[in-house]
Amino acid sequence: MSQCTTAHHQESAHFSVLHDFPPSEWEKRWRTFLGRADSPSAYNTPEFFLEPFWEGKRPFAILASKRREVTGVLTGIHLRDRVISGIPFRPQLCFLADDVAATTGALLEGLLTETGSTKLIELYSWQSAPLPTFEQNRFRKKQLEGDVVIDLSLGAEALFKQFHDSRKNNIRTAMRKGIEISEVKSEKDLSEFWEVFCGWRESKRKQIQADVAFAEIKRTHELSANHRRFLARYQGRPVAASSFRFCPKGLFEYAGNCSLDEFTRFCPNDLLLWKAMEWACDQGFSKCSMGAAHPFLRKFGGMVEPICRYRWDRTFLQRHELKENLRSFPRAVLQALPAPLQQLARASLKH
Numbered sequence: 001m002s003q004c005t006t007a008h009h010q011e012s013a014h015f016s017v018l019h020d021f022p023p024s025e026w027e028k029r030w031r032t033f034l035g036r037a038d039s040p041s042a043y044n045t046p047e048f049f050l051e052p053f054w055e056g057k058r059p060f061a062i063l064a065s066k067r068r069e070v071t072g073v074l075t076g077i078h079l080r081d082r083v084i085s086g087i088p089f090r091p092q093l094c095f096l097a098d099d100v101a102a103t104t105g106a107l108l109e110g111l112l113t114e115t116g117s118t119k120l121i122e123l124y125s126w127q128s129a130p131l132p133t134f135e136q137n138r139f140r141k142k143q144l145e146g147d148v149v150i151d152l153s154l155g156a157e158a159l160f161k162q163f164h165d166s167r168k169n170n171i172r173t174a175m176r177k178g179i180e181i182s183e184v185k186s187e188k189d190l191s192e193f194w195e196v197f198c199g200w201r202e203s204k205r206k207q208i209q210a211d212v213a214f215a216e217i218k219r220t221h222e223l224s225a226n227h228r229r230f231l232a233r234y235q236g237r238p239v240a241a242s243s244f245r246f247c248p249k250g251l252f253e254y255a256g257n258c259s260l261d262e263f264t265r266f267c268p269n270d271l272l273l274w275k276a277m278e279w280a281c282d283q284g285f286s287k288c289s290m291g292a293a294h295p296f297l298r299k300f301g302g303m304v305e306p307i308c309r310y311r312w313d314r315t316f317l318q319r320h321e322l323k324e325n326l327r328s329f330p331r332a333v334l335q336a337l338p339a340p341l342q343q344l345a346r347a348s349l350k351h
Contacts, residue, residue, distance in 0.1 A: 013071070013102040015110030018061045021049045030063065033070035034247060037094050039287050040073075041253060042226040042245035043086075044094045048075045052219040062110035064095065064103045071096045072103040074111060074123065083115045086124035088144050089291050090253070091307060093125045104133040119315045127306040139310040140321070148290040150302035152252065156281045160274070162301035167270060174271035177234070181275040184229035184241070190221055192238035193231055200258035230276050232259075232268035240268035244276055252285040254297075273300060 022030060027046050034040045042048075049059060057077040064072035072095030076085035086092040095103045115121050125131055127143065135141050150159065160168065184193050194214050220227055226247065232240040240259035246252045254276075259269055277300075280288060290297040293304045313320045 012066070013099075013106035014065045015106040015113070016063045016065065017110050017114050018049075018063065019059070022046055022061075026063070029065070029068070029070045030073070033073065033096070034250065037096060037250070040094045040247045040250040041090070041092070041289075042247050042251075043075050043090070043092045044073050044250075045226060045247050047223055047226050048092075050223055052216045060114050062107050062114065064106035064110070066099070066102065071098065072107050074107045076111075076114075076123065078118070081118065082120035082122060083111075083118045084122050085111070088124065088307060088309065089147055090289075091124045091126055091129075093123060093129070093131075095129070101133055104131055108133055108137060117314075119313070120320055121312045121314075123310050124307055125310065127308050130308065131310055134310045139312045142309045142311070144307045144309055145293050146304055146306035148293050148297045148300065148302045149305045150277070150288040150290065150300060151286070152277065152281050152288050153286045156278045159277060159281070159301065164299035164301075167299040170267035170270035171274050174232075174267040177266040179239075179266055179268045179271050180233045181230055181271055182233070183279070184221065184231050189231060190218060190229075192233075193217070193221075193229055193241045196231070196238045196241045196260060197258045199260050203261055205261050227255075228276075228279070230272055230279075232272050234263055234266060234268070239263035239266070240272055242269070242272040242276060244280075246280075246285065249284055249286075252280040252283075252288045254289065254291045256291075269296075 016026070018026070021027075030046055034045060037044070043051075046061075048054075048061060051059075054077055057079055059075065059077050062072075062074040063070050073093070074085055075092045076083055093107070095107070111121065111123070121139075123131075123134075124144075127146065131139070131141075152159070154162075160171075163171075182189070184190055194217060197212075197217070221229060226245055228244045228246070230242050230244075231238055240257070240263065242257045243255040244253060245255045254273070257269055257272070277288060288302075290300065290302070298304070311321070
């Protein structure tokens with residue numbers, strides 16, 4: 001674990017870089033911070049280092065602190081030629097509202113220390129938690145669509161009333177058809193979850209890329225402090241399943257779903273999400289992030305909260321920025337360019 005200090009505003013802010021589960025003293029400070037933060041997520045917790053999917057990706061955490069109290073957390077991984085903190089639908093950054101400039105400045109210093117000479121750095125934050133300090137230090141900001149975020153503090157009954165009529169009807173259809181929802185707890189439950197997952201992965205309806213082994217599913221399931229799975233059964237047969245991540249008393253996140261095509265007419269996925277929300281309300285979670293903003297999710301109510309990407313492309317001629325811009329470039333404009341520039345643009349997209 002490395003430590004450093006950076007000065008901002010009224011007092012100094014420190015950063016510490018961790019590459020493994022923290023020592024007891026740091027774990028205690030970290031958890032105290034999570035209890036004060038607004039809707040911290042599962043990947044803001046020390047258990048981030050226990051996730052099996054980060055193996056070989058050099059996971060890290062940057063902790064910002066003042067007066068020996070943690071004030072911000074940023075987690076991420078190394079992936080080939082880039083360092084990434086989060087994805088377009090999942091920020092992995094959280095900080096207190098007190099002296100934001102000092103805290104985000106320390107997180108930035110820690111991130112740059114961790115990345116070294118890496119050519120591309122990307123991180124994501126909710127639009128409601130902007131990072132001007134990063135923008136002032138060569139990071140380019142881009143607003144993305146974001147996620148549907150649901151206010152669970154309203155309570156389950158009030159939430160159901162806000163659902164789109166078609167969503168309510170689908171939930172009633174699932175219940176009428178005899179779909180039963182239960183939490184995955186036993187080894188048998190987990191085996192049935194895997195059965196559904198494998199059947200879904202082989203679906204001919206759409207191309208699914210989910211190269212995950214049962215051992216990884218099992219290890220994740222055992223991280224019960226931050227993960228839950230729910231299974232839908234029809235006449236005793238497992239037909240659909242959903243996974244969720246969370247920070248206790250923080251953000252409840254919809255992490256994934258799998259279902260068998262032949263049973264989708266019974267609407268098991270609608271009922272799965274509804275029953276998971278009921279569970280989350282009972283557990284005292286205040287917000288649910290649905291992990292995307294497509295039409296199926298929007299019909300559960302809530303609001304779409306944008307997410308912003310902050311990127312520093314340190315490649316020659318900012319190759320990643322150029323490639324992204326060209327991909328979104330209207331074809332008509334591209335064709336209007338002189339032939340040599342067209343060739344250069346197309347060549348750039350191939351690399």
